[in-house]
Amino acid sequence: MREYNFYEVEKKWQKIWEEEKILRAGDFPEKKFYVLVMFPYPSGDLHMGHCRNYVIGDVIARKKKMEGYDVLHPFGWDSFGLPAENAAIRRKIHPREWTFKNIEESREDIKKMGILYDWDREIFTCKPDYYKWTQWLFLLLFKRKLAYRKKAFVNFCPSCKTVLANEQIAHGRCERCGKEVTKKELEQWFFKITDYAERLLKDLEKLEGKWPERVIEMQRNWIGKSEGVEIDFIFEENKDIKLKVFTTRADTIYGVTFLTISPENEIIKEIIKNSEYKNEVLRYIERSLKISEIERASILREKTGVFTGKYAIHPFTGEKLPIFVGDYVLAHYGTGIVMGVPGHDQRDFEFARKMNLKIKIVIKPFDSEIGEEIERAYEEYGIMINSGEFTGLDSKNGIEKVCEKLEKMGLGRKSISFRLRDWLISRQRYWGAPIPIIHCENCGIVPVNEKDLPVLLPEKVDYIPKGRSPLETNEEFMNTTCPKCKNKAKRDPDTMDTFVDSSWYYLRYIDPKNDKEIFDKEKIKRWLPVDEYIGGAEHATGHLLYSRFITKVLYDEGLIPFDEPFERLFTQGMVLRRTPDGNVEMMSKRAGNAVTIREFTKDWGADIARINILFAGPPERDFEWTDEGVQGAKRFLLRVWKLFNENEEVFKKAILEINKEKLSEKEKELYKLTHIYFKRVSEDIENYKFNTAIAALMEWMNHLYSFPLKLSEIFGYSLNFFCIALSPFAPHMAEEIWSKKERGSILKEKWQKWDEKVIEEEEVTIVVQINGKVRGKIKVKKGKNEEEIKEMAFSLPNVKRYIENKEIVKVHYVPDKILSIVIK
């Protein structure tokens, strides 16, 4: 038997695929299929943890290609960003140099895995021909009043010395370096994603059933819509000043005993203007803005606050309500002021206890009484008490009634609050797309003219982080003229968040070389939306939300005819592996448990890696890479090779059609099974069940080994379809086997869609149950009636044993499946 050399065979076929450009896509497809994998940050030496989603995408792309689709399967590099800069600082080389070196390495690795992309469409977000259009997109948002600048307290990482977006903070710490995030007041650019909150939420319905439920749910929570009432509390000293409060529990309004304002709120200045507590308040504000987000947000932390010395008026009772400043109130949510209802909100309860404030009970449980002295706030709905005209109402209905009264008084209105905040896109970093804005002393903020794009990233800057943008260190870049008045002006020194780059890249693949416009509308119409998008779930509330937002903006501008970019989404699990110290962790260079593509494909081969990755478990779940798994994959593939070797002649001779009428009983069975297995593989790929697809191939193979008539025509027929079904998973071996037939690449073969009738079973096994337990089985022709089955069942010795001398209570027959007998 001929040996199989994985390394040589794989090299050979990768070269052929490359030369034949076998997966190049045209601009105007007939029957399109756009399969996209989340493009990576180029980190150099790739390992198995990096490529799970590429393997998944490749299986789908190959199958769709064979099904006759025009397949678009592109690849690119999300190549701006902090790591390049950090690595470059460490190694004292330019970020670009480091980035492109990594890209070269990573691209080779991906090819070594046998993954087919249309490399003619490769994109690089860090190249001017790409970021020109990122800047163009910025200008579009600016034009549509969706990009704005404001002085704001922003999240700042003291270690990376840069501003962070909400999405880049995890548990109050910088996602990248783990340092606690602090607050800093800076002029920053924002994208007004909150304008789209309602649509981003609503359109999640369109994705139901096509995106993973948990991603949809995460976005829902992230957008965080709540419906409530905005209530005006009049400032006692000056009736023109209204303290606006947002609440979802207007039913508790009679329980309000104080108001609390967040320290960031500008209105405080007005409130304390002539207060004897002024200095105390200012000191408190200063202190709370300094402490880190993580400290401030800690639930365990005791509530703190300070009295302003001033009062507001309760809209219904006219009572004087003391006004406090407290940092447990969030600045960005609702109005930044809350009404304190200590009886029915645990946070207010804690604050009231600390500050010795009155606690009023205004809601009681439906079925019990509630005392004056409570240990914690009663937060459920119930019956309204001590609530004037509303007393006795179900509090859920009370919300509506209270709101109506406030509306009549002109002191309240229905209101909706979102948890989602605007997208902060300014970064004080070098390796990103410059913001195409010019600051002019006369004209203010002026956008760069479209014809002057791209604003090129200057080559020479001092990019050691100092908390200011590195671009400021390049005079030549900074000094420019105002496009409006032609006077001297300065460029904006910041670069854009890299999530801006990746929020539209799936569109650029369609027309990657277009230097006249961001993309050709006609081509986009033909290819988009993306049919299958594959990537990590960690992007649920970042990239995937931003992309949806940008898509909607482009839709509103009339540039694209769809408003959701990704038709179906699949999120794969992580690849884990045991580390040298025995823990099972995510595969990474740092943990010392990486299996690199380069090493592995040299020693074992890409097909083995692919089978191992896909067979180890369901693709949405994490899996552990083990040596045993690798061995198993190898054993399977060598057994496949041996099977074809031993039966080469019959395989070569066989054609892809057969006259089933002439087949013997034994042969018919294999004919039937061939179709069943092939269908299972097909459907399992369609449903992302690659593990069971490979299990079906294994069963099929085992069956072929034990099939006695190895010289029959049907055997060759089955071998042929086995090879086709194998090809998306182990493409190199499949090609090598297929090449014996001298029909060209297996990718040009047709992936069959067989109908149900071919595989109709004429014999079935009927299970006989007695009181729910299996007591016998009968093999019969399909479609026997109940009487016949009963007769056969009752004559089975084992069944007889049970029903003898017993009363039969009931017999239940499910045609061709089960006969269930109930005895006493």
Next chain:
RNA sequence: GCCGGGGUGGCGGAAGAGGUAGACGCUGUGGACUUAAAAUCCACUGGGAAGUAAUUCCCAUGAGGGUUCGAGUCCCUCCCCCGGCACCA
């Protein structure tokens, strides 16, 4: 705390829409081949009991209840693990 997803052999995991629980693989044990080992091939491999045997029975899908002729799958209560959010008023 809230929201999602899960708990099935020694392990990874299978079980359209309630219908033979444990597919497929790994590991392990025994055997064949070999001077020997590796590789390969064959058999067995959830636990327990009876039988020389073929076979048969009991128990078993986190725990406890329920619906049903029949529950891993549906309903209720509880426990544990993973992921996300977290003072969101």
